[in-house]
Amino acid sequence: MQQKLTTTKLLQQLSDQHIQKVKLAITDLDGILRGKVISFDKFKSIADTGFGFCDVVFGWDAGDVAYDNATVTGWHTGYPDATAVVDIQTYRRIPWENDLPFFLADFNDGKGDCTRVCPRSLLKRIDQQAKEEGFIAFCSQEFEWFNLVDNSNELYAGKFRDLKPITNGMFGYSVLRASQKSAFFNDLFDLLKKFDIPLEGLHTETGPGVYEAAIMYSGILEAADRAVLFKSGVKEIGHRHGILPTFMAKFSENLPGCSGHVHQSLWSPDAKRNLFFDKKSKTGISPLMESYIAGQLYCLPYVLPMYAPTVNSYKRLVEGAWAPTTLTWAIDNRTTALRALPTGEKSTRLETRVVGSDSNPYLAMAACLASGLYGIRKKMKLQIPATTGNGYADKKNGVLPANLWQATQAMKESPVAKELFGEQFVDHFTGTREWEWRQFSKVVTDWELKRYLEII
Template structure:
């Protein structure tokens, strides 16, 4: 990753100087899972400009590689042909835990060479362009909580997915003791991810057995989303090398806290390089632009929730009193509300969208945050909802969030606002994938049902 645009010649020069034999290429599917392949250096040279073919099944199957039966984009009816993936040279990184193998990210084009409407990274780029047309440069960052489990993959796949063991015991939030107990892993995360071009601003244990939280250093939004995607994938790989399973499920255990993926965001003037969310003349330090941005998110939240909470499991986290918001609320530095405003200074004033789960696709979560904020600015929305005082879970007068993936998906599917923000093609495809996810869950007989009904009914 470079701060300056990289040319083809510069990239090839760098790889040649390192006697590169192989290169990894990666794309992100609708669930935010990094998919990819390794190719020879010679093959990379031949596709670096024109792109490469990648089976479009990555948008035709779910997280478990089961093919959708409700996708118009691809399926058995299309024969799953290749789609063209275009390499973004500015994503160049070397993987420090894999012999410094070069890695590049790519996104997809349609048959006419335009950005593919259903590609998550392409969608984010479209929303970024809308911000740029108004003179805004968005700066974002995402922070993640995740559980770390002792790796017993063979037992899990033998049918014992309930038989998990946390890496450390006890709750121990912000514990130096627990971090020191897995010192090599803890330090490798910080050091190797920085070498990987994913700098960590802070890393600590969270409340729960084996839970860590990391805040990724902020950057321009596309780079921020790339970092977030690579953080999740990189963390899983580093964890594996330490005998650990890192899980970013939103709710790993019903008796333990859920895992968030909060998104921090601000808009800066592209020409003046000023934080447009800060206004020293107001009593709060918040500008009217920031208030409109927040008003837009509050107005759109009920119709874009699956982009923040994309799985059945996501909604096990979004329950009252569990450090995850359930109401359409905001306040200054209040962790019980959907939006947490943090007006501090010209350099740090920002808004934190706390609805986002750790299981989110960072490209879609950031696209949704930015698009909803721009909706508020474009429509000159006023922040009419008063700031919550005290417990945001109890402040239901302005509405609550959908309770499950089906309800949230139907709200998005039928929403003119969602189609206005993201385009009809994306909304149709994305909501179909979420309906599929709900259907897969709904037909499964769970252990809860067996324990409750097997003997007594």
């Protein structure tokens, strides 16, 4: 096991390298990195004690518009600083920024509301619960995303219409298309590895300009860190190639959506035995894994906004579009919500396919793990039979909420969600999703203008 880095050793190492500045970042509720560059002298003074970061990062939306329904922070509190604590174990260098030292931070000092609504802190609490119950959670996330020609001035001037993908045609697993943008393609693989985000694989997906990447598995907190930094890193690398990557769940109504599937397994405390695998079972699935699956299926309708957090998310969750719509599971079936993969002692795992590429990895993984642990804790039996054939047609156990408002109301009223994540987090998070729905609902869209302007 890799020895943990100490603050003293780290500061000495950076000092010996004559480092002048470092970059720090936290992740907001939408999974967006918010950060700053500070001098090395300043970093030395806050590496152990933390630093002040305006708590507005949990009080505004992705467009920096302040919520009018938040109690954690707002105009009523004056948006004070909260204490963000640097996690020095997240230390890495940014290779496309002259190896600038980088660290993630979170709000986990236990003083104030930010601790209870911070996504990274929430995942840490769920991970600690797993450890206390005798499990080591391993995870990885895989992403699909569209890559567009980056011309920001034209995009804003044209109100984000007529976007051009970097390649044409529906060409999944294409060696040709990847070769045509080989400089970008290879930079993704190589620079992300240098940024301590190793990829298992990278390929084109079905759709113009679509790539898919699978991140190497790790402990769940590291997996979420990697996923957050992957999305930001892809955007930063893309910009240097004149490319605009987007992780919207549904970029175009005429093209497939983009997933952010989460793979997960539970291991023994010494991390030597995969507890999801049972060689005596006909399927290879252990009773523990069955309870984990049962817990996820039971909780899924009440935690869906943590997997599908935007209005756009639900444009992806439609029948026949490679995204699940029903409360189903099966072995190696890509039409169900949960795909069990009992592929051997080392690799048996569960793939939660509901998760979109627009998800906040900390929240998505927290929801996966908490729901699975709920099933184990309650000794739930997997009473829903495995789907055979088309999961879209298997509606006997229920379907997913159809939009963000429905999903948010289900979570807001759910005692299960409050039990899993705490009442303050659920109240604040669902309030932010209600805000998101309200912002969308008041906008006059292009579809409305085309449909009604002339003939109504």
